[in-house]
Amino acid sequence: MAEILTPIAEQILAERATTAETLLEVRDLRKVYGSGAAERAVLGNVNLLVKEGEMIAVVGPSGSGKSTFLHLLAALDTPTSGAVYFRSKALQTLEEKPLADYRNRSVGFVWQRHHLLPDFTAEENVAMPVLLHGGRSSEAVEAAAGWLGEVGLAGKGKQRAGELSGGEQQRVAIARALVNGPALLLADEPTGDLDEQNSEAVFDLMQRLHRTHRLTSILATHNRALAQRCDRILSLEHGALKLLESHPVAQNVH
Numbered sequence: 001m002a003e004i005l006t007p008i009a010e011q012i013l014a015e016r017a018t019t020a021e022t023l024l025e026v027r028d029l030r031k032v033y034g035s036g037a038a039e040r041a042v043l044g045n046v047n048l049l050v051k052e053g054e055m056i057a058v059v060g061p062s063g064s065g066k067s068t069f070l071h072l073l074a075a076l077d078t079p080t081s082g083a084v085y086f087r088s089k090a091l092q093t094l095e096e097k098p099l100a101d102y103r104n105r106s107v108g109f110v111w112q113r114h115h116l117l118p119d120f121t122a123e124e125n126v127a128m129p130v131l132l133h134g135g136r137s138s139e140a141v142e143a144a145a146g147w148l149g150e151v152g153l154a155g156k157g158k159q160r161a162g163e164l165s166g167g168e169q170q171r172v173a174i175a176r177a178l179v180n181g182p183a184l185l186l187a188d189e190p191t192g193d194l195d196e197q198n199s200e201a202v203f204d205l206m207q208r209l210h211r212t213h214r215l216t217s218i219l220a221t222h223n224r225a226l227a228q229r230c231d232r233i234l235s236l237e238h239g240a241l242k243l244l245e246s247h248p249v250a251q252n253v254h
């Protein structure tokens with residue numbers, strides 16, 4: 001365990017020395033499923049410090065806890081113990097309203113299988129988070145149209161989501177994740193269902209949006225070539241988060 005945690009500890013110290021603000025801090029995070037003999041720690045004791053503007057890939061075999069980890073960061077799930085701090089505030093201490101705001105406004109989440117409403121138009125899908133947050137309908141439609149333009153789907157707003165191709169649906173899902181202006185983009189195998197060409201295009205798009213909108217992004221992926229293009233590659237295995245590679249920060253200058 002010690003040699004697994006040491007690179008992360010070193011990374012944390014190195015990061016503390018940089019000037020970028022810490023956006024996210026994960027401390028001693030544990031997630032255990034089952035009880036008694038069936039008890040299994042999906043996340044053992046995970047620590048991580050994420051600076052504003054970083055793009056991080058989390059790799060690991062299927063079942064290693066990547067989705068569980070991202071759900072905990074998004075406050076879509078609660079840890080068994082440990083804490084996630086966003087801008088120095090522990091998510092676990094937030095009341096219902098600020099917690100809902102965190103999920104809806106501070107974080108954008110992209111799922112592997114997009115989770116769009118197939119019978120609604122692309123524009124309606126993207127407008128939904130704005131309406132859920134109490135935005136006016138005209139404001140929501142305007143924001144949705146703008147975001148569909150940003151993801152390269154300017155002419156497709158009136159098309160039903162279910163009629164779009166896999167790559168287009170994932171672009172709509174990215175627009176929907178970003179429409180409320182989050183600081184943190186979490187993506188759970190966002191290219192997992194796409195062919196190589198679409199994977200590349202969707203990743204290019206995410207990287208471009210990451211830079212132009214000054215996002216902090218964490219994505220789970222099986223695709224090592226795409227992971228290589230992130231600032232850091234972390235691997236999850238046997239419940240431990242380990243630093244695999246760290247690329248020069250200059251690569252991600254905004």
Ligand code: ADP
Binds near residue numbers: 042060066067068069
């Ligand atoms: P990954 O995304 O890396 O494939 P997951 O986070 O989905 O991994 O799952 C990690 C492990 O936790 C798997 O073994 C999975 O079966 C288990 N798991 C996930 N959710 C639950 C749950 N609600 N109850 C019990 N076990 C779960």
Ligand code: MG
Binds near residue numbers: 066068188
């Ligand atoms: Mg998963």
